[in-house]
Amino acid sequence: MADADAPLTILYFAWLRERTGTSEESVTLPAGVGTVAALIAWLADRSPGHASAFANRRTVRCAVNQEFADPATPVGPGDEVAFFPPVTGG
Amino acid sequence: MADADAPLTILYFAWLRERTGTSEESVTLPAGVGTVAALIAWLADRSPGHASAFANRRTVRCAVNQEFADPATPVGPGDEVAFFPPVTGG
Amino acid sequence: MARIRVQPEDFDIGAEFAALTAGRSDIGGIGCFVGTVRSNADDRVAAMTLEHYPAMTERAIAGIVAEAERRWELLGCTVIHRVGRLTAGENIVLVLAASAHRQPALDATAFLIDWLKTRAPFWKKEEHADGGATWVAAREADDAAAARW
Amino acid sequence: MARIRVQPEDFDIGAEFAALTAGRSDIGGIGCFVGTVRSNADDRVAAMTLEHYPAMTERAIAGIVAEAERRWELLGCTVIHRVGRLTAGENIVLVLAASAHRQPALDATAFLIDWLKTRAPFWKKEEHADGGATWVAAREADDAAAARW
Numbered sequence: 001m002a003d004a005d006a007p008l009t010i011l012y013f014a015w016l017r018e019r020t021g022t023s024e025e026s027v028t029l030p031a032g033v034g035t036v037a038a039l040i041a042w043l044a045d046r047s048p049g050h051a052s053a054f055a056n057r058r059t060v061r062c063a064v065n066q067e068f069a070d071p072a073t074p075v076g077p078g079d080e081v082a083f084f085p086p087v088t089g090g
Numbered sequence: 091m092a093d094a095d096a097p098l099t100i101l102y103f104a105w106l107r108e109r110t111g112t113s114e115e116s117v118t119l120p121a122g123v124g125t126v127a128a129l130i131a132w133l134a135d136r137s138p139g140h141a142s143a144f145a146n147r148r149t150v151r152c153a154v155n156q157e158f159a160d161p162a163t164p165v166g167p168g169d170e171v172a173f174f175p176p177v178t179g180g
Numbered sequence: 181m182a183r184i185r186v187q188p189e190d191f192d193i194g195a196e197f198a199a200l201t202a203g204r205s206d207i208g209g210i211g212c213f214v215g216t217v218r219s220n221a222d223d224r225v226a227a228m229t230l231e232h233y234p235a236m237t238e239r240a241i242a243g244i245v246a247e248a249e250r251r252w253e254l255l256g257c258t259v260i261h262r263v264g265r266l267t268a269g270e271n272i273v274l275v276l277a278a279s280a281h282r283q284p285a286l287d288a289t290a291f292l293i294d295w296l297k298t299r300a301p302f303w304k305k306e307e308h309a310d311g312g313a314t315w316v317a318a319r320e321a322d323d324a325a326a327a328r329w
Numbered sequence: 330m331a332r333i334r335v336q337p338e339d340f341d342i343g344a345e346f347a348a349l350t351a352g353r354s355d356i357g358g359i360g361c362f363v364g365t366v367r368s369n370a371d372d373r374v375a376a377m378t379l380e381h382y383p384a385m386t387e388r389a390i391a392g393i394v395a396e397a398e399r400r401w402e403l404l405g406c407t408v409i410h411r412v413g414r415l416t417a418g419e420n421i422v423l424v425l426a427a428s429a430h431r432q433p434a435l436d437a438t439a440f441l442i443d444w445l446k447t448r449a450p451f452w453k454k455e456e457h458a459d460g461g462a463t464w465v466a467a468r469e470a471d472d473a474a475a476a477r478w
Contacts, residue, residue: 014380014452015464016426063450066385079339082382082450089379089410089451090282090364090422104231104303148200153301156236172233172301176318179230179261179274179302180215180293180431194343197363204370205417211438212361214346218429219354238363268354283474286439289360293431325432 010043012053013084015048016060019053029077036062037071053083059084085089096167100133102143103174106150120165126152127161129171132160145175153178182245182257186237190266191274200256200276207255209282213275213287214291224309227267228316233301237261244295248277251286251291251329259292261302291329298326331394331406337413340423345350349405349425352427356404360433362424367418373458376416377465382450390401390469393444397426400478401433408441410451440478447475 006072017023029087033042044054054060062069063082075081097116107113123132130152134144144150152159155170165171183199185191193214193280202212217224219279228278248254266272277288304316332348334340342363350356368374390408397403407425415421422445426437453465 006350008342012475013382014454043340044439063382063385066382067390068448082385083451085452086465087447087450088453088465088467089381089449090471103233103301104305130191153233156239158234165262170235172236172300174233175303175315177235177298177301178304178316178318179232179300180297180322192343193346194341197342203418207365207418207461208367209336209365210361210363212359212363213431214359214361214437215431216350217355218357220429269350269352269356269372280369282364282442286362286435287444291381291437293435306438313377 004077008077009080011080011082013082016053016083016087019020020047020049029068029075034074034076035071036064036069036073036075036081040071040083041077059085094167098129098165098167099170101170101172103172106143106173107173110137110139119135119165123162124166125161126154126159126163126165126171128164130161130173182249182259184238184240184241184245184258186234186241186263187260188233188262190262191264193271193274196274196276198260200258200278201244204255207278208280209285210256210276210278211275211282211285211287212277213289213293214271215273215293217266217268217270217272225268225306227231227265227307228267228306229305229308230263230272231305232259232261232263236301240300241296243290244299247295248288248292250289252277252279252286254288256328257288257292257309259296261267261296261300265300292324294326294329297322331398331408333387333389333390333394333407333411335381335383335390336409336411337411339411340409340425342420345407345423345425349407349427353404353428357429357436358438359425359427360431360434361426362422362438362442364421364422364442366415366417366419366421373377374417374455375458376456378414378456379412379421379453380452380454381410381412381465385450389449390445393441393448397437397441398442401426401428401437403425403428403433403437406437406441408445410445410449412425412451429442430438443475443478446471 256278279285405427409423428434
């Protein structure tokens, strides 16, 4: 178990990477941010690029610790949280 | 158009070949034999092997001039008529 | 433009894919099926002999391929069926269907093998480990699969 | 026992079939799908770049393969997905599924590619002949295809 002050690793892929201008960042969560939905709302305020990346949340998908997640999925210290558009492989 | 006395070529495959003891024979049709069904009835009398080959007609399939045929398909002089079991390729 | 072959020799799967797609960039997906001689545990099949009706076989396969081309927008199609004696584990049949998109490629592949099994003049005689040999009976499941289309 | 690879290099289709079937005689059919970079006429795609989420990709594919193995009796399975920049006509993805019979092999192949398209973390950015580049949008048809299963 990561300790309560451990940062989260945030990863961005595809156009979320391009809009935020970063592929990876480390953040320490403020109190009260405990779900994917709350994390998105908090991240969107970090920069205009972040705001643009998260502007249309219906087109944003998420994985927590390499498993697909949804807005209600809990997030906490030490987690790896990735944001990306709907996948288009194959 | 083949002339009226031209023989038919009869081909046998798989266990019809084994039971009739031949892979190919040439026959001249008697008057009144003008369909696959009539041809089968007539061929079945040629030998005990033929009788055995055509004993269960539900398991016999036919092609006339290399196209799948049914009991009502016309046959006539010069045709190539093949008898075989249901196909099992692929 | 379909490639159709009936032959005793084995086929080279990689070479057939390459021949189908060489120099093209309009293809988005290729579906493929390879059938092989299976030796199952309870009724060991050591080998089988595939008999066919040479004057009719390629024509029948061409008719099946034409039907697939009528139903789906295909950009190429290959059917190779072996004949003669084949031992357990050997390849029997290769089907390839190329299209701009995956769904027609996959559907046409399934259609081609279903119809080959029920509408092309091939017959299998299996040799068993005990020395016996039996003609394979047509399966109702194959007729049902072919009738879906 | 499934083979799963994510790699920039091309794959050798014939070699992958051979690796899947080597020394076996319990396989009766192998289904296969190969996806390629398509450059269609109206919107010419010169190349595309495939981005993925390295820490998650192989795990996600393994989960999809495990689901296929739960649904069908498979005797082997191969999924190879390329990443990086690929030009028109190049291979993107290979799926192979082997079974005792053709139907599970074909169904598992279709399932695997449908789910790979909608549940594995890959993203395509297309480069157009006019110099522009756009992220490919997910297709509702793909979601519908994946939801069939």
